[in-house]
Amino acid sequence: MKIAVLPGDGIGPEIVAEAVKVLHALDLRFEMEEAPVGGAAYEAAGHPLPEATLELAKEADAVLFGAVGDWKYDTLERRLRPEQAILGLRKELGLFANFRPAICYAELTHASSLKPELVAGLDILIIRELTGDIYFGQPRGRRESPDGAFRGAQEAFDTMRYSKPEIERIAHVAFQAARKRGKKVTSVDKANVLETFQFWKDVVTEVHAQYPDVELEHMYVDNAAMQLVKAPKKFDVIVTGNMFGDILSDEAAMLTGSIGMLPSASLNADNRGLYEPSHGSAPDIAGQGVANPLATILSAAMMLRFSLNQAEAADRIESAVKSVLAQGLRTADIYSEGTRKVGTRDMGDAVVAALRTQG
Ligand SMILES: NC(=O)c1ccc[n+]([C@@H]2O[C@H](COP(=O)([O-])OP(=O)(O)OC[C@H]3O[C@@H](n4cnc5c(N)ncnc54)[C@H](O)[C@@H]3O)[C@@H](O)[C@H]2O)c1
Numbered sequence: 316m317k318i319a320v321l322p323g324d325g326i327g328p329e330i331v332a333e334a335v336k337v338l339h340a341l342d343l344r345f346e347m348e349e350a351p352v353g354g355a356a357y358e359a360a361g362h363p364l365p366e367a368t369l370e371l372a373k374e375a376d377a378v379l380f381g382a383v384g385d386w387k388y389d390t391l392e393r394r395l396r397p398e399q400a401i402l403g404l405r406k407e408l409g410l411f412a413n414f415r416p417a418i419c420y421a422e423l424t425h426a427s428s429l430k431p432e433l434v435a436g437l438d439i440l441i442i443r444e445l446t447g448d449i450y451f452g453q454p455r456g457r458r459e460s461p462d463g464a465f466r467g468a469q470e471a472f473d474t475m476r477y478s479k480p481e482i483e484r485i486a487h488v489a490f491q492a493a494r495k496r497g498k499k500v501t502s503v504d505k506a507n508v509l510e511t512f513q514f515w516k517d518v519v520t521e522v523h524a525q526y527p528d529v530e531l532e533h534m535y536v537d538n539a540a541m542q543l544v545k546a547p548k549k550f551d552v553i554v555t556g557n558m559f560g561d562i563l564s565d566e567a568a569m570l571t572g573s574i575g576m577l578p579s580a581s582l583n584a585d586n587r588g589l590y591e592p593s594h595g596s597a598p599d600i601a602g603q604g605v606a607n608p609l610a611t612i613l614s615a616a617m618m619l620r621f622s623l624n625q626a627e628a629a630d631r632i633e634s635a636v637k638s639v640l641a642q643g644l645r646t647a648d649i650y651s652e653g654t655r656k657v658g659t660r661d662m663g664d665a666v667v668a669a670l671r672t673q674g
């Protein structure tokens with residue numbers, strides 16, 4: 316089994332190092348090969364996703380990814396910006412199904428910015444379509460406005476679009492996931508305004524006919540954003556497009572206590588996948604050794620379960636994470652009075668120690 320390890324920028328290398336440490340502690344036979352990506356790759360090879368990195372990601376059984384991006388690259392032309400690396404990997408590997416589970420561990424009920432009773436026992440799954448929508452729609456660009464009140468003025472435009480097969484396949488993923496959980500899917504759209512999302516709603520409804528055992532509700536994205544902080548436990552599986560999923564998953568992360576707790580899996584049709592925390596490179600805390608590595612460690616657990624057929628090892632990592640939280644260890648983002656503040660490396664070491672003491 317070969318894992319491509321792509322640490323990236325900012326806190327990426329710090330958190331990925333801890334996940335790699337945890338994977339090594341499992342005593343399974345993995346080959347891990349590291350390659351530069353994002354700003355780090357731009358510095359080393361002049362491109363955020365060098366050919367060699369892409370090849371490694373394609374030939375590996377799974378990809379463990381940190382994060383990319385830094386404000387200092389914001390003035391580069393778009394194709395050279397670090398974020399193009401993760402977008403390129405998603406597109407090139409066909410990773411259309413993004414799983415972002417928002418689980419509030421019992422020990423972190425008080426770390427959430429919401430009232431404890433709203434988040435206690437929370438376990439929802441956001442399924443975000445990852446290779447379509449306004450993120451990838453063509454045409455896009457800048458031009459002189461050809462019409463309207465501001466004709467002749469400079470303008471920029473992107474294109475929101477979804478094809479029927481793209482919506483069908485993500486809808487199937489969501490209904491099948493819901494079947495194994497609470498049997499409810501909330502499809503989030505903006506059908507009241509956008510034709511793309513009226514089409515989304517129609518196609519999801521059509522696919523639903525094949526899943527009579529799963530309840531389907533439709534919700535507008537503005538209401539969904541509100542309901543997520545009002546009564547998040549009413550959701551089970553949320554399925555939505557690329558952009559709404561990006562925004563709602565960061566919101567859902569805060570229900571778990573911190574964005575540093577939200578892992579993700581991005582899968583293609585063959586269940587090959589890329590695993591990364593849902594957060595970014597956090598340039599504001601990079602290099603300080605304070606970032607929370609748990610989202611990345613939990614992403615490695617998802618990798619074992621979904622792509623490497625090692626469900627038992629995945630369970631072991633998840634229970635080790637619960638155990639370090641139960642011991643009261645907290646990185647700064649989830650710290651509260653009465654717990655013990657630790658750095659990135661100490662948190663990783665504690666997970667490894669917990670793995671070693673498992674019965
Ligand atoms: N998949 C990715 O690689 C990815 C995802 C999101 C953002 N980004 C990029 O990251 C850069 C920074 O973006 P941003 O600031 O909007 O989002 P961010 O997720 O990097 O950071 C948002 C806030 O959350 C905090 N945070 C994030 N992860 C944390 C962790 N593990 N532990 C503790 N605190 C954590 C940060 O310190 C910051 O205050 C940008 O260049 C952006 O494009 C990359």
Ligand SMILES: CC(C)[C@H](C(=O)O)[C@@H](O)C(=O)O
Pocket residue numbers: 384398401402561593595
């Ligand atoms: C960095 C960026 C391209 C990315 C996205 O928007 O998908 C990030 O925010 C994420 O959530 O993975």
Ligand SMILES: [Mg+2]
Pocket residue numbers: 561562565593
């Ligand atoms: Mg995001």
